[in-house]
Amino acid sequence: MQKVNNSKKIALKITMIYIGVSIAWILFSDMFLSEIAKNTNSLAHALMVHNWFFVIATGLLLNRLIYFYVSALSHSEEIREQAEKKAQHMARFDSVTDLPNANLLREILEEEIEKTEFRPLLMLASLSVNLKNFKQTSNAVGRDDSDLLLAKVALRIQESLRKGDRCGRVGDHEFGVVLPSLKDGQNTAAIAHRIVEQVSKPFDLNEGEIYLSACVGISIYPNDGDNADNLSANAHAAMHVAKGAGRDNIAFYAQELLTKAVDRLALEQDLRQAIEDDQFVGYYQPCVDTNTGKIISAEALVRWDHPQKGMIFPDEFIPIAEENGLIVEIGEFMLRTSCAQHMNWQRAGLDPVHLSINLSPRQFEQHDLVHVIEDTAEKIGLDPRFLGLEITESVIMNDPQNASRVLSQLKEIGLRILIDDFGTGYSSLQALKILPIDGIKIDQSFVKDLATDPHCAVIVKAMISMAHIMEIKVTAEGVETLDQYELLRSLKCDAVQGFYFAPALPSDDFIQLLGEGPVRAA
Structure with a gap:
């Protein structure tokens, strides 16, 4: 409706400009002709020149008005398309790290599960990467530097992965990783250890060094879950086990972890x-x-x-x-x-x-x-x-x-x-x-x-x-x-x-x- 109203306003503006210019031309040109034309022949010749000039001039005027309108319309459409693309990107990607957000990473995991169903000799892993005590560090360095630090962490994690692996930010200080086309669990462990090792190296920030540590939980398809939600939840449960074991640890999901996760939730409720x-x-x-x-x-x-x-x-x-x-x-x-x-x-x-x-x-x-x-x-x-x-x-x-x-x-x-x-x-x-x-x-x-x-x-x-x-x-x-x-x-x-x-x-x-x-x- 807004777009229709704007179009009507622009069309009316063009029409009024055209009418105004035409009226002015008729009035002033007729007065001018009456002054210079001394006989019938000279008046007829002047009128022919007058009419042709009017057609050409108004044609050029309409051309410029339509050109300006189309250009403005195209520019407005381009801005609208850019805004839509930006909104779509923001809905699917994290604004700090530019990594896929939780929703998009879930879609990626679902797609990889479908592909893995037809490749029985290969496995798929979901990783939950948590930055230990990041909240304290974030409060110490401030919001802007905290975001910069997260972006650096995201880059380190990506550098630890293979071609075709995907990483996303799924929480304030938690990342998710999808590892397709795995041959065995040892390969998964090697990648997880590489992530932990990279994150534990000092980060340069404001001419100083910041130290972080990470823990990684791992779940394997299809043993630890047959859909994206189960795999992610079980990787998250394994991450809490790794987190409880101390700095720089990884843990694979096992069935008993689910029981521990349920017990932990009950304990948290009792704690309140x-x-x-x-x-x-x-x-x-x-x-x-x-x-x-x-x-x-x-x-x-x-x-x-x-x-x-x-x-x-x-x-x-x-x-x-x-x-x-x-x-x-x-x-x-x-x-x-x-x-x-x-x-x-x-x-x-x-x-x-x-x-x-x-x-x-x-x-x-x-x-x-x-x-x-x-x-x-x-x-x-x-x-x-x-x-x-x-x-x-x-x-x-x-x-x-x-x-x-x-x-x-x-x-x-x-x-x-x-x-x-x-x-x-x-x-x-x-x-x-x-x-x-x-x-x-x-x-x-x-x-x-x-x-x-x-x-x-x-x-x-x-x-x-x-x-x-x-x-x-x-x-x-x-x-x-x-x-x-x-x-x-x-x-x-x-x-x-x-x-x-x-x-x-x-x-x-x-x-x-x-x-x-x-x-x-x-």
Whole structure:
């Protein structure tokens, strides 16, 4: 209707111009002829010239008017076609990476499945590629640089593929890959490992380097699904298994993964109810001074007292809570509970000990983190100097400058800052150098083989020595044997934590242990 109205307006405009010019010509030309024509012969000759000139002039005028109209119409049509093509492209391709979006990739997968049905000796694979902790990196670098980083990741993934393989962006930090014409699963694994390897290499961004890691889930047609939806869902389930296994992992789908995926969904639903019903409890694991045997601090650890499943350990639900954002509410619960518990210890007349709380990546991103901690401690009446925060290297090294600023603010209100799982990140030494920290906790992976592997002993000794030079206290985690404990004492480790002395304990049991004085081996 809009197009018809515009055409009518243009036609009317041309008509009015033509009529106006014609009337003006008739009036002024007749006046001119009456002045110059002196007799009948000269008037007839002038009229013939006048008429021919009128026909030629109006013909040229109509030609130019129609030309301008057709040109404008063609230009308008060209713009409309370009807009339609752009809209069609945007409906099927991702605006950041220019890769196929989820809908188009699904169509591609369906087409490849149809082709594979007629080639029984070949297989087809669907891959789900997830960028671990990309949200934290995205928040640190900002929206524009985050989009640029995603485009670089997309290019790396494409470079890892064979000719004929297809890649698409199917989520905020998730990509899908279709691998047709495969001979065996080993070929699939090689491509998946190549993707992981490429993504793990540093990305240049704003004259700095950004490190990412990826995990890949794989499903195979027809064993793991006979249609696009099933294959994609099973690849996604396998990806979560790879993600739970740590950095830079791949996992193939197996039937039991479906059961795990269903259980995980049920656990997530129960987790939301657990927050409403206050089903979480605090447990406390002592840290023991290696010289005196006294408990000098404790780490607060959350447990979920599930009404049907009993006590659930954090490694089962914390990753889920981290993904869906519920970790913030759980973290605030642990902060309130720990502050209140410490006040109970003081009222019981027990020796004051420091109490450390684990801070998740999402909590560290909170703009009001310092206010929340300070306000909670003030309301409960606890001096913040008794509190410590345990933060992993990966959280703070995504944006070291911002981390240093936030940690400095936390120290200003009296909190102790501890680097948890020290040695497992890619920037341990840099963390010691630039961050305002009070202590490090050596990861249990180094302690596990300490008494049997000389290389572990050398590494732990170096960690302790460097920390002491910088006047940073050292705690070793995961101490389970006398040999480990004695070796750590000989290396001048300040404190130890682990089952050799005590597991994480309910509040009443911890109070009893704290009241007994120097601890003995469990």
